């Protein structure tokens with residue numbers, strides 16, 4: 001059978017599915033999601049374009065299915081992604097209903113891919129405008145891709161102070177030994193193909209909105225027609241004595257994750273903070289470090305965001321894996337030897353041995369460089385000032 005030859009396969013009988021129902025079917029080895037809504041059948045790929053969760057196990061509301069793992073939403077009529085995370089849409093298939101039989105009509109080629117990249121414009125030499133995006137996180141990348149999907153033909157430049165093209169930061173606390181290249185959101189060729197420039201190791205130090213240009217730490221400038229600030233956040237800094245000793249780590253980029261992973265193997269690790277970063281790092285290092293102690297100010301981990309019941313369960317799971325918890329307290333002092341951490345004194349008087357300290361006590365917007373500019377920062381959302389759009393945080397837990 002040639003790859004473009006039409007395949008018609010019966011999926012079910014019309015009476016087998018009620019309105020508002022969805023079911024998974026296998027067609028030539030590919031998992032298909034069949035939905036019946038308002039009497040109409042539609043079929044898309046069943047694997048979420050983010051990390052492949054089966055959408056048939058998600059929630060259908062109207063024409064939208066929400067992924068059961070991290071909540072991405074797809075339109076079941078078109079396969080288009082409508083809420084993130086995830087960058088790509090789903091393949092969408094023709095469905096026929098004849099004599100009570102519901103059939104998918106497709107080709108072998110169309111069944112090959114579980115993702116669909118939306119079509120994008122490219123740069124036109126005649127378009128002299130430029131959009132500069134500070135940041136290469138998911139907010140920046142989705143923005144850049146959306147511009148091309150919507151037909152923008154000017155120059156698009158994303159700049160980052162980090163060493164890497166856009167990557168999945170969320171992996172860093174779950175697979176700390178991952179190589180940055182393994183978690184790139186798009187391959188290098190993608191940016192070339194769609195005329196998206198990514199400038200790495202270019203830290204922005206100020207913005208001049210009167211002259212419409214950004215200044216970099218190396219002294220160079222970049223002119224923009226429109227500017228998006230999508231700089232995310234930076235870890236909140238620890239203020240107690242000893243916080244600058246060697247082996248006190250924050251977790252933000254692949255280099256941080258790799259350094260913590262190397263330093264922590266078979267060592268005593270103290271983790272300050274019992275929310276997502278602290279708990280995920282504890283879970284990852286549980287079978288690698290000699291000891292792990294998690295310090296938290298609340299009664300149980302995750303209390304502020306997920307409540308006591310879930311916090312208790314999470315604490316129990318990690319206790320069963322040998323993680324020690326010191327709750328309702330915080331670090332008073334980090335003590336060192338020859339500039340290197342060797343113990344942590346808690347406010348409740350407990351003294352813990354420590355070769356490595358990981359600080360995960362929250363984040364603040366990475367907007368320091370805006371001081372002195374005319375740009376106001378609203379940490380709750382996005383605002384426009386003189387052709388400048390600010391996206392302060394994107395959350396998709």
Ligand SMILES: Cc1cc2nc3c(=O)[nH]c(=O)nc-3n(C[C@H](O)[C@H](O)[C@H](O)COP(=O)(O)OP(=O)(O)OC[C@H]3O[C@@H](n4cnc5c(N)ncnc54)[C@H](O)[C@@H]3O)c2cc1C
Pocket residue numbers: 134135136137138139140159160161162169170171172173202203204205230231232233251252253277366369391392393394395396397
């Ligand atoms: C270890 C870790 C694990 C996480 N796990 C999860 C998870 O499981 N689920 C979840 O929903 N969220 C998770 N998060 C949070 C999630 O990563 C963020 O919410 C998300 O990355 C925010 O996206 P963003 O595009 O707004 O900014 P960011 O991803 O923070 O990107 C900001 C970008 O701005 C750049 N930048 C900042 N300042 C400057 C400057 N002055 N000059 C140039 N460039 C600059 C940075 O280099 C970076 O490219 C995690 C975060 C971390 C650190």
Ligand code: FES
Pocket residue numbers: 048049050051052053067068069070071072085086
């Ligand atoms: S796997 Fe679907 S949102 Fe992550």
